[in-house]
Amino acid sequence: MMKKYLAVLLSGAMLLGAVSMTGCGSSSSSGSGDAAKEETASDSGDSEEASGGGGDNLAESKDMLTSAIDSVMTTDNHKMMDAGSTFDVPEAEGTAEELDKLDDSDSAKWHFYEYLDWDEAEDAEFPASPADGQNGKHVILIVHGAHAWTTCYQEAFEQACDAVGMTVDVYDPNWDQSTQDGYVDQAINEAPDAIVVIPVSADHAAQQFKKITSAGIPAFCSNTLPEADAMNFILAYTGPNDWYQMRNLADNLGEQLGGEGGVCYITHNVGTSPYYARTFGPMSELADKYPNIKSLDYQSPGFEAAAVKQVVSDWITKYGDDLNAIVLADDSDQAIGATEACEAAGRDDIIIVAAGISKQGAELIQGGKMYGASYQSCQADAGLAVRTVSEYFNGEDIARVSYIGTDIITKDNVEDFLPCQW
Amino acid sequence: MSEVNNKPKTNTAKVDTRKEEISKFSLIFNKLGIYVVVVLLIIIGMIVSKGSFFTASNIQSILEAVALIGMVASGLTFVTYSGNWVDMAIPLTMAAGGMLTVQTINLGFIPALLIGIATGALIGLTSGFMIGKFRANAIIWTWGFNLLLSGVIRFVWGGKQLYADQVANDSEYAQHAANTFFSISRTYIGKYISLMAIVMILMMVAAWFIHTKTKFGQELKIVGTNYEVAKYSGINCTKVMIIVYVINGITASTAGIFFSALRKTSSYENGTGYDFSCLTAVLLGGCLMDGGKGSVVGTFGGVIAYGILNNILSWIGLGTYEKYLVQGVVFLFIVWLNTYSNRKLGKA
Numbered sequence: 001m002m003k004k005y006l007a008v009l010l011s012g013a014m015l016l017g018a019v020s021m022t023g024c025g026s027s028s029s030s031g032s033g034d035a036a037k038e039e040t041a042s043d044s045g046d047s048e049e050a051s052g053g054g055g056d057n058l059a060e061s062k063d064m065l066t067s068a069i070d071s072v073m074t075t076d077n078h079k080m081m082d083a084g085s086t087f088d089v090p091e092a093e094g095t096a097e098e099l100d101k102l103d104d105s106d107s108a109k110w111h112f113y114e115y116l117d118w119d120e121a122e123d124a125e126f127p128a129s130p131a132d133g134q135n136g137k138h139v140i141l142i143v144h145g146a147h148a149w150t151t152c153y154q155e156a157f158e159q160a161c162d163a164v165g166m167t168v169d170v171y172d173p174n175w176d177q178s179t180q181d182g183y184v185d186q187a188i189n190e191a192p193d194a195i196v197v198i199p200v201s202a203d204h205a206a207q208q209f210k211k212i213t214s215a216g217i218p219a220f221c222s223n224t225l226p227e228a229d230a231m232n233f234i235l236a237y238t239g240p241n242d243w244y245q246m247r248n249l250a251d252n253l254g255e256q257l258g259g260e261g262g263v264c265y266i267t268h269n270v271g272t273s274p275y276y277a278r279t280f281g282p283m284s285e286l287a288d289k290y291p292n293i294k295s296l297d298y299q300s301p302g303f304e305a306a307a308v309k310q311v312v313s314d315w316i317t318k319y320g321d322d323l324n325a326i327v328l329a330d331d332s333d334q335a336i337g338a339t340e341a342c343e344a345a346g347r348d349d350i351i352i353v354a355a356g357i358s359k360q361g362a363e364l365i366q367g368g369k370m371y372g373a374s375y376q377s378c379q380a381d382a383g384l385a386v387r388t389v390s391e392y393f394n395g396e397d398i399a400r401v402s403y404i405g406t407d408i409i410t411k412d413n414v415e416d417f418l419p420c421q422w
Numbered sequence: 423m424s425e426v427n428n429k430p431k432t433n434t435a436k437v438d439t440r441k442e443e444i445s446k447f448s449l450i451f452n453k454l455g456i457y458v459v460v461v462l463l464i465i466i467g468m469i470v471s472k473g474s475f476f477t478a479s480n481i482q483s484i485l486e487a488v489a490l491i492g493m494v495a496s497g498l499t500f501v502t503y504s505g506n507w508v509d510m511a512i513p514l515t516m517a518a519g520g521m522l523t524v525q526t527i528n529l530g531f532i533p534a535l536l537i538g539i540a541t542g543a544l545i546g547l548t549s550g551f552m553i554g555k556f557r558a559n560a561i562i563w564t565w566g567f568n569l570l571l572s573g574v575i576r577f578v579w580g581g582k583q584l585y586a587d588q589v590a591n592d593s594e595y596a597q598h599a600a601n602t603f604f605s606i607s608r609t610y611i612g613k614y615i616s617l618m619a620i621v622m623i624l625m626m627v628a629a630w631f632i633h634t635k636t637k638f639g640q641e642l643k644i645v646g647t648n649y650e651v652a653k654y655s656g657i658n659c660t661k662v663m664i665i666v667y668v669i670n671g672i673t674a675s676t677a678g679i680f681f682s683a684l685r686k687t688s689s690y691e692n693g694t695g696y697d698f699s700c701l702t703a704v705l706l707g708g709c710l711m712d713g714g715k716g717s718v719v720g721t722f723g724g725v726i727a728y729g730i731l732n733n734i735l736s737w738i739g740l741g742t743y744e745k746y747l748v749q750g751v752v753f754l755f756i757v758w759l760n761t762y763s764n765r766k767l768g769k770a
Contacts, residue, residue, distance in 0.1 A: 148689055151581040270742050300742040305684045310487035310729075314736035317474050317483075333685055340608065345479055359585060360686050422583065 058394060061133025061165065065390045068163035072383065074156070076417050080383035081160055084238055084402025089115045104280055105287035105295060113276045114243040116401050118231040124213045126235050131395025135165035137193040139389060142183050144198045144224065145175030149378055152422035153198075153223070156379035160386035177201055184208045194218040194389050202227050202273055209233035218392060222385040225273040231400065235392065238384045241403035242277035245374040246327075246355060250282035252372060252408050253325055253353050254290040261324030264315050265298035266308055266338065268329035275300075278329040278355050296323060301337075303330055308337025309344075316345045323347075328354035331361025331373045339369040357409055359420040366414055375407040378421045455708045456723035459756055463730040470737045478614045480733065488729035489618035490677045490684075492722070494700040495707075496622070496629040497673025499721045500666045503633075503646045505713025506553060506560035508701045509667070512674045514571035515545045516693030519675025520682030521575060523603065524584045528591050531599040535679060542675020545571070546667035554663025575690040584688040607684035618680055622725075625673060630718040638665055647714035702753060703728050708760050715764070727756070 072080045093099065093108040102109035111117065141157055143150050154170050161168045171187065173179035180200045187195050188211060195212050197219070199205040205226035212219035213233040221230070223239040231237065253263070263286060268274035279298055286293045296319055301307035308328075315323055326342075328334040331354035342350045348369075354361060356373030364370035384404050391398050409417050467475040474480060494512060501509050509515075523538030549567060552558040586603045590596035609617040633639045645652040645662045653659050677696070682688040707724030709716025731752055735745050 146576065146581060147691065148581065148583040267742070297739055299736065299745075306487050306490055307732075310483050310732060311736055313479065313483035314733060317471070317477065317480055318737060318739075332687075336685065341483075344482070344610070363686075 057135050058131065058133040061135040061390070062394055064135055064164050065387070065394065068160065069387065072160060072163050074377055074379040074383075075419055075421050076377075078377065078380065080156060080379050081163075081387045082380060082383070082405060084384045084388070084399065084404060085241075086399050086402055087115075087241065087244070089117050092117060105284050107284040107288055110243075110276060110280050110284060112228060113273070114281070116225065116228050116231050116237060118228040120232075122229075122232045124210070124233050126213060127216050127218050129218075129392050129395045132393070134390035134393035137166045137393055139166055139168045139194045139196060140171065140187040140190065140192040141168055142171045142173070142180060142187060142195065142197045144173070144180070144200045146172055148422045152378045153382045156382035156421075157196075157386060160383045164386060164390050166386070166390070173200065175200060177204055181208065184211055188212060188215045188217060192217065193393070194220060196220045196222050196385055196389065198223045199226055199230075202230075206230035206233060218389075220385060220389055220392075223381055235400075236388050236398050237401045238388050239381055239403065240376045241406065242274055242355070242376075243281045244403070245376060245406040246278050246281035247285040248406065249353050249355070249372065249374045249408060250285035250327070251289060253282070253327070253351060254286055254293060256351050256371060257290070257293060257325055259290045260292045262294045262296045262319060262322040263325045263327060264296050264312075264319070264323060265327045266311065266329060266334050267298055267300040269302070270300050274329060274355070278327070282327045294322075303333045305333045305337035305340070308334045309341045310337075312338045312341035313345065316341065316347055316350075323350060325351040325353070328352065330354060330358075331356035331364070331370070332358040333360075335361050335364050335370055335373075339364055343369070357417055357420060358422065362409070362414055362418060362420050365409060365411055368411060372408055372410040375405075375409050375417060377404060380404045455720050455760070456706055456727055456756065459706075459759075460723055460727050460730065463727060463734060467730055467734050467737070470734055475733075482614045482616060482619070484726070484729040484733050485619040485622075486616045487732065488703075488725045489616065489622040490681055491696070491700055491703055491728065492622035492725040493625050493677035493680070494674050494696055495703045495721050495725055496625045496718060497670035498700050498704050499629060499707070499709060499716060499718050500633070500642065501560075501670050502701070502704050502709045502711065503713055503716050504642060504663065504666045505646050505649065506663075506666075507711050508561070508564075508697055509549065509670050509674070510561060510564040510697055511545060511549060511568040511571065512670075512697040512700065513693035513695070514568045514575065514690070515542050515671055515674040516678030516681060516696060517575060517688070517690050518542070518545060518571055519678035520688035520692050521579065521584055521690070523679050524586045524589055524682060524688040527586050527589050527599050527603060528593075528596045529599075530595065531602040534599065534603070538679045539672055539675050542671035542673075542678070543668050544671070545675070546669070546671020547664060549671070550664035550667030551660070553667065554660035572690055579690070581690070585686065586682075586688075603683050604686055605683075607680050618684075621676070621680070625676070626718060626722045629669070629673075629721075632669070633718050638662065642666065643714065645713075699728075705760075706753065706756050710764075 069079065069081045074080045092111045096112050099109050099111055139161065141154070143154060150172070158168055171183040173183055177200045184197070195217055197208060199208065199221065202225060205221065206229050209219045209221065209230050210233045218235050219233060221234045221237045225239065226234065226237065265279050265283065267279045283295050286295065297315065299311045301311045312326065326338050328338055335352065335354050338352055342348065342352070352370045354370065354373045355376065357375055361370065361373050365373060381404050384402065388398050388402065464475065471480070498509060498512070519538040519542045522541040523534045526534040526537045549564055552563050553560050586600040587597070590600040607618055611617065611620065633642070641652070641657045641662050644655060644657060645659055649659060678693055681692050685692065703724040704716070704721050705724070706727055707716060707720030707722070709720065731749065735748060740748065
């Protein structure tokens with residue numbers, strides 16, 4: 001009997017200890033939006049005090065940001081926090097339902113996939129910038145999942161935050177939507193100064209960002225294009241312009257083909273935003289600009305070199321000399337599979353281009369096995385997100401959508417993009 | 423009394439009518455198994471490819487595409503046969519094999535290769551011991567072990583990819599080892615015969631020999647059919663399970679090494695999805711999930727059927743969604759045929 005009482009007392013003591021240590025149940029972390037903001041304000045006040053007052057902190061923050069923009073470099077020696085670019089959104093040629101009936105090679109069909117064309121009148125009320133500087137602010141970054149790319153992005157994000165005086169906590173849901181939803185809730189409860197999310201799924205992003213914005217926390221979306229309606233709850237999106245860079249690559253390919261030939265496409269994972277951008281971007285661009293170039297087939301064997309090799313080998317046997325070029329959604333495993341299939345078949349005349357750039361892709365370009373790849377900097381992606389968040393804290397006007405810079409990498413300039421970032 | 427005994431027992435007579443119900447097809451399918459399907463697929467392939475199916479390049483393409491799956495499936499057959507369904511740690515066993523090979527490439531190609539393979543054997547040994555000795559649930563243990571390995575690899579290498587040419591130091595010996603490592607997945611004998619495909623076939627032959635011609639193979643048959651009977655027959659079931667998982671670990675890590683060489687990089691995500699794609703091949707080959715039935719020859723047929731089907735679907739030019747649909751239907755049909763013919767013959 002005595003043992004039971006002792007056990008109950010011990011458990012109670014442990015529970016009390018845990019509550020007092022974690023601060024659960026205290027009014028300051030009740031989880032409500034207002035309480036969260038109060039805590040944030042108090043935290044910000046502390047950081048201002050530490051750095052010598054609001055005005056001084058803002059000036060110091062701006063100096064730090066300017067210095068970081070000039071000095072923080074990517075591993076391939078480009079500026080990590082370069083300014084983003086914006087694009088005008090053209091008028092859609094119909095409703096989403098009407099456009100969906102168009103042919104895959106018609107650019108107009110992909111309007112709502114290509115552009116974040118949202119109704120700004122429906123925008124939520126975003127939290128106003130404190131305009132007191134980013135120095136001392138705390139950001140939570142919620143990535144989509146573990147991958148070498150993500151590791152590279154995360155490290156660059158931390159490096160950029162460090163350079164501008166912000167602290168960051170990173171949550172990794174390992175590609176699981178419900179885990180990411182849980183992390184969004186957790187992040188809101190922790191009341192950081194801002195939350196940056198790389199959504200696991202574009203069509204689930206609106207709910208996540210709505211929660212964050214409703215809690216009065218500035219919400220930023222990075223890298224993965226959300227569905228357009230999610231922008232009503234997102235202060236700013238930063239990331240690559242996949243459509244633009246793939247159209248650019250297709251233009252280059254069209255020139256190389258002399259405006260004639262047959263092209264096949266290996267896609268990204270079906271249904272993701274890169275799937276549409278990297279398949280139908282180049283396909284519709286070639287159809288617009290080079291009517292004599294025929295799109296023969298597109299397949300989604302995934303990202304395994306052996307599977308891609310089989311598909312490309314089958315294409316070579318099936319289409320023979322009608323196959324003149326291949327567009328790949330990835331310049332690592334897909335490129336290895338495609339180039340080796342061409343090599344095995346003795347078809348070094350097939351022009352291969354891909355979205356990039358990985359170490360494997362760069363080596364294939366250097367070795368002349370792949371013609372070119374688009375340049376999409378992982379570290380600049382992180383750098384632009386940190387720059388945008390910083391500018392928001394500094395009270396500057398920020399673009400709702402801004403894209404990182406891009407380029408076409410060929411044998412002539414590949415050395416300018418080495419060593420590869422991941 | 424004698425009159426009673428001489429009366430024919432018309433109402434109580436029990437006649438086994440199953441044999442009459444057995445269709446010829448069930449008998450043929452049960453004997454030839456997946457190879458009936460392989461022949462059918464080849465015929466379809468010849469039709470849709472308009473005569474190009476049997477070209478050297480197409481055969482090479484099919485074999486090379488299934489080489490890695492075949493390597494893993496040759497070992498997984500033992501796990502499924504033993505009644506332990508599948509090894510969920512296959513992805514990280516493959517990844518670990520590749521990571522350790524690349525990490526130790528400075529020691530030379532052969533030592534690094536052996537270290538990679540030994541890593542798989544060690545992982546298999548641990549799983550075999552836990553499942554054999556402590557009767558840990560095979561799915562839960564291997565799933566948990568996979569998570570553990572994933573954490574260890576991510577922690578040790580910081581979630582980054584490992585490139586053999588970067589790991590190799592500046593010495594000519596190390597760079598040569600790195601180049602040899604890259605070349606193993608790109609070596610062809612006589613232009614069309616890929617080294618990967620040859621290794622896969624050799625591994626299948628070795629697995630077939632172990633399964634059918636050794637004492638271990640005979641003991642495994644009893645363990646897979648009825649663990650308790652095997653135990654009370656004096657068979658060291660723990661030892662059998664350990665050998666099963668060690669074989670499986672070796673085949674998975676070998677495939678992982680080829681996989682890394684093909685990708686030119688090692689990372690913790692190498693091998694993702696191989697647990698189920700290889701199980702598909704094993705089940706297509708006629709193995710029962712409950713164990714005690716199946717063969718390495720059948721698994722080889724399952725692997726080939728897997729490759730030919732993908733080849734045919736590419737020839738037809740089906741879209742991605744349609745491909746998934748057809749693959750699903752064909753795989754379910756083959757598994758149903760296996761189950762149906764086994765039931766008809768009273769084997770399941």
